[in-house]
Amino acid sequence: MTDTQAHSTLAEQTFEKIFNLILLGEIPLGGFVNEANLAQRFNVSRGPVREAVQRLQGLRLVTREPHMRARVVQLSGRDLVEIFQLREAIEGMACRLAAETMPDEELEELEDDLARVRRRDAPAPQVLDIHMRIARGCNNKRIERLLCEDLYHLLRIYRYRSGSKPGRRGKAYEEHWQIVRAMRARDGELAESLMRAHINRATRTLLDTLDDLDEPLRLGAGA
Amino acid sequence: MTDTQAHSTLAEQTFEKIFNLILLGEIPLGGFVNEANLAQRFNVSRGPVREAVQRLQGLRLVTREPHMRARVVQLSGRDLVEIFQLREAIEGMACRLAAETMPDEELEELEDDLARVRRRDAPAPQVLDIHMRIARGCNNKRIERLLCEDLYHLLRIYRYRSGSKPGRRGKAYEEHWQIVRAMRARDGELAESLMRAHINRATRTLLDTLDDLDEPLRLGAGA
């Protein structure tokens, strides 16, 4: 109507809309992604919808084989472990690189913001924030995109469903602090191993949670 | 005509064809990817071509912004370094996981094949082969896909243009051997660090080659 080029292309807007549908559970995990249905819903043709679904497939958020109907992935406990193993490897490397190449001023800023979080007068207490800032500071566009665009979407869905563990908050802060200190010391190797340990601990907490719930966070049909 | 479902969908066939065009340099690095042009060339409509190009964008092999024409990436020296840094992180982790979970028999087979390569009666002396087999054995589908599907395509293009360094062959073999020995000993940590060192050395060789050539392997316009 009047919203001229918020994202400029229908395909991109449609991607965001479908992603939100999945995020909010309106299309459940394991549920089907129907092109015609979505096209009608958004008042667009199937072209942009197809493009959006294909992008979701690129993120491995939906599976899609030749003539079969696309469906949202299940995000089983196994899937999450795999994602976290991948994060451990990539974010570890990102942290090493950021420790070696990030400008001093940005590191200081990062440290200051972290200190503000501790004093409870933080502007945005996003847990992912520090991870994202390290990813953006690693001076490797390919790693940055993989973390900030590809894995970020998956983590959003996971976090939305299992409101982040409150018990880990304090410990996570301490671990973040150590990581930033290693980075300020320009000790890439230490920074990497601290980040890996940090994510590894998160993985363990994740596994415990999954055990508690008996079954993984499943909102779609059971396997 | 008669080739019934080799890949079943036109979009997929078109993807392979366009990829080969890029691999062979028929579409040069930095060159434009014209949808209508390719559609006519392959006797298909623009739909499958669009889908193929979008997949190439997902691999970060072509860049494509809203209304601009898509173009093949440049693969500058910087790009290659970034790819190798990413490989170091992911293949390192893959190697650790493979060392911990790969079945004994597969590891033995891997060792035997490597021994055959040493004795010069190898069936297929593919350098990438051992990396791929480790990726496939890491028991993490997400990592496997990232290495075998995403990064594999990029490495193929790089290798096609700079016929793999012969001087490294012998050393690479020795390093592969050590990695497999660590895996057979089920020492994931050692296997990971050996794999990382292996890729790191390859990166250095790569950088030296680039220095020798004065400018990176550029077939498109210079940056």
Next chain:
DNA sequence: CCTGCAAAAACTGTTAACATTTATGGCGCT
């Protein structure tokens, strides 16, 4: 009641035409 097959429905794959945006080339102006 269950099983297996055949027709119908639903869905994805593909195409060609239309709409909109960007790139190109020529013209006049300074």
Next chain:
DNA sequence: AGCGCCATAAATGTTAACAGTTTTTGCAGG
């Protein structure tokens, strides 16, 4: 000649209809 503007050309974005495959439905037979 060099620079900016405007018409034209070319490329991408979008749509609606058609084609082929898969899933569902319903019925007949055991």
